[in-house]
Amino acid sequence: MQYNIAVIKGDGIGPEIVTEAMKAMEVVGEKFGHTFNFTECYAGGNAIDKYGIPLPQETLDVCKASDSVLLGAVGGPKWDSVPSDKRPERALLGLRSNLELFVNLRPAQMHAALADACPIKPEIIGDGFDILVCRELTGDVYFGKRGRRESELGETGWDDMNYSVTEVERIGRRAFDMAMKRNKKLTSVDKANVLETSRVWRETMHKLREEYPEVEYQDMYVDNAAMQLVRNPGQFDVITTGNLFGDILSDEASMITGSIGMLPSASIGKTKLGMYEPIHGSAPDIAGKGIANPIATILSCAMMLRYSFGLGEEADCIEAAVEKALNDGHRTADIAKEGEKVLSTSEMGAIICENI
Amino acid sequence: MQYNIAVIKGDGIGPEIVTEAMKAMEVVGEKFGHTFNFTECYAGGNAIDKYGIPLPQETLDVCKASDSVLLGAVGGPKWDSVPSDKRPERALLGLRSNLELFVNLRPAQMHAALADACPIKPEIIGDGFDILVCRELTGDVYFGKRGRRESELGETGWDDMNYSVTEVERIGRRAFDMAMKRNKKLTSVDKANVLETSRVWRETMHKLREEYPEVEYQDMYVDNAAMQLVRNPGQFDVITTGNLFGDILSDEASMITGSIGMLPSASIGKTKLGMYEPIHGSAPDIAGKGIANPIATILSCAMMLRYSFGLGEEADCIEAAVEKALNDGHRTADIAKEGEKVLSTSEMGAIICENI
Ligand SMILES: CC(C)[C@H](C(=O)O)[C@@H](O)C(=O)O
Ligand SMILES: CC(C)[C@H](C(=O)O)[C@@H](O)C(=O)O
Numbered sequence: 001m002q003y004n005i006a007v008i009k010g011d012g013i014g015p016e017i018v019t020e021a022m023k024a025m026e027v028v029g030e031k032f033g034h035t036f037n038f039t040e041c042y043a044g045g046n047a048i049d050k051y052g053i054p055l056p057q058e059t060l061d062v063c064k065a066s067d068s069v070l071l072g073a074v075g076g077p078k079w080d081s082v083p084s085d086k087r088p089e090r091a092l093l094g095l096r097s098n099l100e101l102f103v104n105l106r107p108a109q110m111h112a113a114l115a116d117a118c119p120i121k122p123e124i125i126g127d128g129f130d131i132l133v134c135r136e137l138t139g140d141v142y143f144g145k146r147g148r149r150e151s152e153l154g155e156t157g158w159d160d161m162n163y164s165v166t167e168v169e170r171i172g173r174r175a176f177d178m179a180m181k182r183n184k185k186l187t188s189v190d191k192a193n194v195l196e197t198s199r200v201w202r203e204t205m206h207k208l209r210e211e212y213p214e215v216e217y218q219d220m221y222v223d224n225a226a227m228q229l230v231r232n233p234g235q236f237d238v239i240t241t242g243n244l245f246g247d248i249l250s251d252e253a254s255m256i257t258g259s260i261g262m263l264p265s266a267s268i269g270k271t272k273l274g275m276y277e278p279i280h281g282s283a284p285d286i287a288g289k290g291i292a293n294p295i296a297t298i299l300s301c302a303m304m305l306r307y308s309f310g311l312g313e314e315a316d317c318i319e320a321a322v323e324k325a326l327n328d329g330h331r332t333a334d335i336a337k338e339g340e341k342v343l344s345t346s347e348m349g350a351i352i353c354e355n356i
Numbered sequence: 357m358q359y360n361i362a363v364i365k366g367d368g369i370g371p372e373i374v375t376e377a378m379k380a381m382e383v384v385g386e387k388f389g390h391t392f393n394f395t396e397c398y399a400g401g402n403a404i405d406k407y408g409i410p411l412p413q414e415t416l417d418v419c420k421a422s423d424s425v426l427l428g429a430v431g432g433p434k435w436d437s438v439p440s441d442k443r444p445e446r447a448l449l450g451l452r453s454n455l456e457l458f459v460n461l462r463p464a465q466m467h468a469a470l471a472d473a474c475p476i477k478p479e480i481i482g483d484g485f486d487i488l489v490c491r492e493l494t495g496d497v498y499f500g501k502r503g504r505r506e507s508e509l510g511e512t513g514w515d516d517m518n519y520s521v522t523e524v525e526r527i528g529r530r531a532f533d534m535a536m537k538r539n540k541k542l543t544s545v546d547k548a549n550v551l552e553t554s555r556v557w558r559e560t561m562h563k564l565r566e567e568y569p570e571v572e573y574q575d576m577y578v579d580n581a582a583m584q585l586v587r588n589p590g591q592f593d594v595i596t597t598g599n600l601f602g603d604i605l606s607d608e609a610s611m612i613t614g615s616i617g618m619l620p621s622a623s624i625g626k627t628k629l630g631m632y633e634p635i636h637g638s639a640p641d642i643a644g645k646g647i648a649n650p651i652a653t654i655l656s657c658a659m660m661l662r663y664s665f666g667l668g669e670e671a672d673c674i675e676a677a678v679e680k681a682l683n684d685g686h687r688t689a690d691i692a693k694e695g696e697k698v699l700s701t702s703e704m705g706a707i708i709c710e711n712i
Contacts, residue, residue, distance in 0.1 A: 084548070084549070084555065087549065089549050093550075118477075119476055119477055119480050119586050119587060120475055120476060120477070120586075121474075121475055121476070121477055124475050141497075141517055141550075141551065142550055144514075146551065146552040146553075147552060148552065148556070151520055153520035153521070153523055154520045154522045155520065155521045155556065156518050156519065156520040156521070156556065157518060157519055157520075157551070157552040157553045157554070157555055157556030157557070158500075158516055158517060158518035158552060158553060159516075159517045159518070159551045159553050160514055160515075160516065160517075161497055161514060161515045161516075161517050162512050162513060162514035162515070163512065163513055164507055164509035164510045164511065164512040165509070165510040165511045165512070166509040166510045167509055191600070191603075192440070193440070193443065193445050194449075194497075194498055195497065195513070195515045196502040196503060196514060196515050197502075197513045197515050198513070199440065199513055200504070200511065200512065200513030201513070222603070222604055223603045223604050223606075223607040224607070226582065226604045226605070226607050226608040226611075227607045227608060227610070227611035227616075229608075230475050230476075230586065230608065230611045230612055231475060231611055244547070245604075247578070247579045248578055248579050248582045248601075248604060249582070250579075251579040251580070251582050251583045252582040252583060252585075252586065254583070255582075255583035255586045255587055256586055260583075
């Protein structure tokens with residue numbers, strides 16, 4: 001089979017890590033008899049430099065015409081003074097909404113080989129944990145109207161937070177489906193004791209729950225969820241929540257793994273088209289030095305194989321290759337302990353390719 | 357001096373823990389020559405039972421006529437089926453807005469004697485940490501308009517998130533003032549890369565910063581803050597943020613201390629009138645058993661002495677009495693380790709009173 005992949009290398013360490021991920025894809029392709037065609041396009045800081053805007057139409061066109069999108073990372077201090085509606089991050093929001101990627105899947109798993117890096121005490125972590133955060137990505141206060149108005153209290157900034165039944169249904173269904181494929185536990189996070197948006201969220205989830213009697217479902221307030229992730233992350237299987245709470249909780253969950261440099265993400269929608277990217281940033285301080293960790297980007301490719309192309313075996317193969325590299329003690333600078341041998345970005349990439 | 361205190365014992369363990377706190381206040385009063393007059397009133401579940409509404413006007417009147425309010429905890433499964441606009445929690449929101457308590461102070465401190473209970477690894481915690489979360493409490497999406505509307509995507513719940521310059525100024529000033537009295541570091545948390553509400557927040561904080569050149573100020577996005585609290589809580593001194601982000605982050609910070617049963621809070625405003633309450637809930641499962649930990653409520657009284665009455669020495673005295681009880685190894689069930697002797701609520705209260 002042939003697959004067309006739009007590649008947005010992005011800023012900072014983006015190009016280095018994406019290069020390794022493309023190599024890994026090629027090796028998987030050879031092994032399993034697939035061809036991956038990569039078309040490079042620009043978004044974020046580099047697009048601002050090249051076109052004056054963070055998300056050119058050309059990039060959107062290439063992405064829409066592709067089977068999926070691989071993204072490195074965007075942003076950096078270079079573009080800090082750009083007006084907020086033209087900042088590199090707008091590219092992410094624009095890609096999500098234009099490609100209608102309403103589901104953001106963020107696995108938060110502790111890699112056994114890196115248990116030492118986990119900030120939480122081993123008594124709490126036990127045998128580790130494996131959470132999948134299923135964040136809504138094209139609604140909520142992120143995409144409502146916003147503006148400024150005058151009030152008795154002076155100039156006022158406002159944002160319209162909202163969720164419709166249809167929006168909650170489509171993310172909720174994905175979350176229940178994911179739970180069914182995993183440990184059949186779903187936690188829906190909201191703030192229904194305060195927000196009408198959350199009350200629509202909760203009511204809709206309660207209706208969906210009827211369709212999934214096998215799933216052990218619970219509601220949780222977002223403040224409690226922020227606590228429970230620290231207190232006992234092992235209690236969670238799938239967590240689903242809105243865009244804003246998902247932004248906060250998925251990052252908290254990632255940090256709790258201690259393996260933040262290695263966590264991938266998938267943004268998917270109704271069609272097969274998805275966008276895959278590491279959750280870490282563009283790390284401008286180490287860009288160009290060849291020392292960045294390519295694992296999160298390589299694991300994002302595994303998610304692409306699984307969710308956009310339906311190639312589960314190929315995805316497993318990449319994940320096993322990464323696991324083996326870690327178990328064999330291979331480390332990039334970000335995850336090496338004192339005295340451990342440190343690999344470059346391309347050395348780590350090469351070892352994973354070999355394992356594939 | 358005479359001080360009039362409105363007492364809302366509340367639901368669940370509320371009455372038990374407030375009783376001990378009132379005793380501690382009496383002992384402090386005797387020692388330093390103050391008289392505390394307590395007037396009991398009702399809010400939350402017990403008010404629903406008694407008056408059919410969670411916050412009777414009578415309670416508001418008593419509170420407004422007092423020098424401060426001591427609150428135990430409200431809510432419980434008994435009132436779970438009450439319509440959302442009449443739930444026990446509405447009492448909290450109603451008290452905050454009616455008494456104009458726009459600053460919520462939430463210290464998150466690790467008690468050295470309870471370091472074992474901290475979920476974060478000792479390598480990260482080092483000598484402990486001492487964070488003060490300064491949460492805005494009467495604005496944001498908590499108190500904007502909300503409702504339902506029809507859209508192309510079906511029934512839609514919406515909430516108006518907003519902050520005015522005046523609102524941010526008044527909380528921001530308190531946060532800077534707090535930082536000046538502590539380690540002169542202030543982190544302002546927002547989501548200015550997405551929200552207009554946050555952009556007004558950030559602009560206003562930047563103006564205020566000019567007035568406090570000695571304070572080391574930084575902005576932080578809320579997703580990053582949720583991570584940094586886990587990664588390295590010791591980096592923070594004062595954190596200020598809006599009502600919604602504050603709800604999430606203050607609970608996360610509390611959990612990270614591992615001493616959640618012992619953390620107090622203060623909600624204050626323009627006048628001396630403040631409301632003081634433990635951050636933990638009403639724990640209906642252990643209510644009436646006399647085993648609840650009264651420390652958070654007793655420490656809330658210390659905050660009352662300090663912030664509403666300006667009695668710093670008296671506040672220090674209570675805090676030292678609690679510290680001594682813990683250092684001497686006294687433990688209620690929630691904080692006892694296996695094999696340790698377990699005190700009842702009133703035994704713990706008595707020991708603290710003795711120490712005072
Ligand atoms: C950059 C920002 C707009 C974005 C978000 O808030 O969604 C980021 O934090 C993320 O989670 O991908
Ligand atoms: C009960 C609820 C409305 C309240 C809030 O969200 O403010 C609580 O979580 C708190 O933090 O005091």
